[in-house]
Amino acid sequence: MRRLEVKGRLWLKGLHCFFSCAWIGAIMSMQVILFLKGNPISGGELYGFHASKKIIDDFIVIPSALGCLVSGLLLCWQTHWGFFKYRWIIVKLIVTVSAILFGTFCLGPWGNKLVAISKAQGLGALQNTEYLTCLHMNTTFGTIQAGVIIAMVFISTLKPWGRRGG
Numbered sequence: 001m002r003r004l005e006v007k008g009r010l011w012l013k014g015l016h017c018f019f020s021c022a023w024i025g026a027i028m029s030m031q032v033i034l035f036l037k038g039n040p041i042s043g044g045e046l047y048g049f050h051a052s053k054k055i056i057d058d059f060i061v062i063p064s065a066l067g068c069l070v071s072g073l074l075l076c077w078q079t080h081w082g083f084f085k086y087r088w089i090i091v092k093l094i095v096t097v098s099a100i101l102f103g104t105f106c107l108g109p110w111g112n113k114l115v116a117i118s119k120a121q122g123l124g125a126l127q128n129t130e131y132l133t134c135l136h137m138n139t140t141f142g143t144i145q146a147g148v149i150i151a152m153v154f155i156s157t158l159k160p161w162g163r164r165g166g
Contacts, residue, residue, distance in 0.1 A: 004078040012075055019067035020153065026060035027146045034139055043122020050114040057103075057111060065100050072096065087161035092152055099145055107142055110134040 004012065030053045040046040072092065076083045084090060117131040125131040 003080075009075075009079055012071060012078065016068065016071035016075055019064045019071055020156075022060055022064035023068055024146075024149055024153070026056050026064060027142070027149060030056050030061070031142055031146055034142065040123065043118065043124070046123060046125060047115070047118040050111070050118050054111055054115050057108065061103070065096075065103065069096050069100060084164065086159070086163055088155050088159050090164075091161070092155055095148060095152055099149060102141070102145065107138060107145065110138040114138060 033049055033053050033056075037046070037049040040049065073083075075081065076089060076093075081089055083093070111134075113134045114131065117128055117134075118125045121128060121131075
């Protein structure tokens, strides 16, 4: 199969950058909401914080993460970079898939529990151990995940670790 022409590669690279920016912007927005929730004065306010994070997750994070993965795979397939020629590409692929899986099976369910518990219990959720555990896990690992995804931008830019031998 023929590879993309220069203009096609540039469009695909632009699309990949767009999805990356959307993913990072959304996770940073979610983290800001989480850290600024402070001391809510009502159950509705507490629920609103978590519901807004869920909307950002469902409508921006998930599509942009999948867009990054698909556009990245297309870039590997349709350019000289390839899938396994360069260590930095292998690292990005592993980190992207891991971040998507971790978000799907850990961060997402914790976030969904925060929404459900705060909706059902209002401010009483602040005394619920399951809520507090999910909040702690979501805050800690959401921050780590945000840092890892931001690090991928630098990996893409610096392209460390060069070409694989052989």
